[in-house]
Amino acid sequence: MPRATVIGSGPNGLAAAVSLARAGYAVEVLEAGATIGGGVRSAAVTLPGFVHDVCSAVHPAAYSSPFLRAFGRDRIDWIIPEAAYAHPLDDGRAGIAWHDLERTADALGPDARAWRALLRPLSSHIEGVLDFTGGSLLRIPRAPITAVRYGLRTLEQGSAMAERTFRTPEAAALVAGVVAHANTALPAPSGAAAGLLLMAQAHAGGWAYPRGGAQRIADVLAEDLRAHGGTIRTGTRVVDLSALDWGDPARGDVLLLNSSPRLALTLRDVPPHYARAIRAYRYGAAAAKVDFALDGPVPWTNPDVALSPTVHVGGTRAEVWASENAVAQGRVSERPYALVAQPSVLDATRAPAGKQALWAYIHAPANSDVDATELVSRQIERFAPGFRDRILASHAVTPRQRAHLNPAEIGGDIFGGAFTMRQAVVRPVLSPTPWRAPMAGVYLASAATPPGPGVNFMAGWHAARTVLADAGARVELGDLFGSTPADSPDSH
Secondary structure, rough: OOEEEEEEOOHHHHHHHHHHHHHHOOEEEEEOOOOHHHHOOEOOOOOOOOOOEOOOOOOOHHHOOOOHHOOOHOOOOEEEEOEEEEEEEEHHEEEEEEEHHHHHHHOOOHHHHHHHHHHHHHOHHHHHHHHOOOOOOOOOOOOOOHHHHHHHHHHHHHOOHHOOOHOHHHHHHHHHHHHHOOOOOOOOOOHHHHHHHHHHHHHOOOOOOOOOOOOOHHHHHHHHHOOOOOEEEOOOOOOOHHHHHOOOHOHHHHHHHOOOOHHHOOOOOHHHHHHHHHHHHHHOOEEEEEEEOOOOOOOOOOOHHHHOOEEEEEOOOOHHHEEEHHHHHHOOOOOEEEEOHHHHHHHHHHHOOOEEEEEEEEEEEEEEEEEEEHHHHHHHHHHHHHHHHEEEEEEEOHHHHHHHHOOOOOHOHHHHHHHHOOHHOOOOOOOOOOOOOOOOOEEOOOOOOOOOOOOHHHHHHHHHHHHHHHHHOOOOOHHHHHOOOOOOOOOO
């Protein structure tokens, strides 16, 4: 039986491990942390009874992932909010992106037609969008017309033309808040590409998240891995692959890296051209995160904001763009854009009765010591007067601390590398199969390979499928899991 050693138990690492275990490999996962999950971990970091997500909190990409649908997403109890995300503005105004596209558009008044034109063609053909964005871009998409529509809207929203798309502050802010997820200077095509995918998912499958916390995602995958003979060793930080016994590639043994590609450079047989490419691969700005234990709901001025587990706090489109551009220039705005999750509004398991857990982060320069507590508190207080009075405890993690806690987060970059248009294609090398390293038996299975950041499992699946193809087995998801996603990419 061939061996497969997987470095890192994040969602991509576990997806690869599960796939190879089901294909007959003896799989061992090595995890640096004390617990499994990487970007899908949960912990009590503030007070007893409060469950906080350590990295990701809301998972539209996981819910719509072809991998998870084949694996069996119903193994997880998903919450699909009626209000996908909200964006408060001054004077009690707010934009609300409802799961229902028509409800969202109708509430935007003069921008209703523009909202429908932007998102209906993508959300109604979400399978084509997922196919186009779910792997290497160096291929012909199976839904070419949908891919073209997506590309044209990306160019529009990723340029100065975005300022002419919407007339109302609410619609403009709704788009800006999602585009800003990409952690890049704005406007930018890469930010628009990421934002449009998320907005389309909001009106398709929804911005789902697991009841009980993100940890549930890792736990379900780990349960399946162990059921198929795989093992996981925590507390095992690998810093030198040349000293690791991962088997013999001549016998079919393989090594998969759910880590920074830089770890591959510790092998002895790295070709010079590959080493140069890995060293040229760029990492982006970081995340400065803070969790709050609250003695009650956030007192948002606009009551509809309290209905959404995801809130983009940053003011107008101009303010959001200014905040992200400041980070790109190496500093943090006094009024930063903050990505906020309040899972307790629909998940009573996350905090004691009557109380709430709040998750938030801002973007910050890599390797910085920025503590987001005061910055986030001030911004939330702006749109929810009295928020500070609700705080029972808080816990902050700086970019420098993130980099120390998770070796895959170079400088605190949670995306596995800067998400630019170039690095959407060259990730981390220019190849139709970038998951395969040129060293025998070595593969990359992290967000530093296509499709890039997000809890979508697809980099891990593509890496595992590449392993199996190299061993002479052409497999699809249905071959390993007995089912395939219900829908195939649309023809238009």
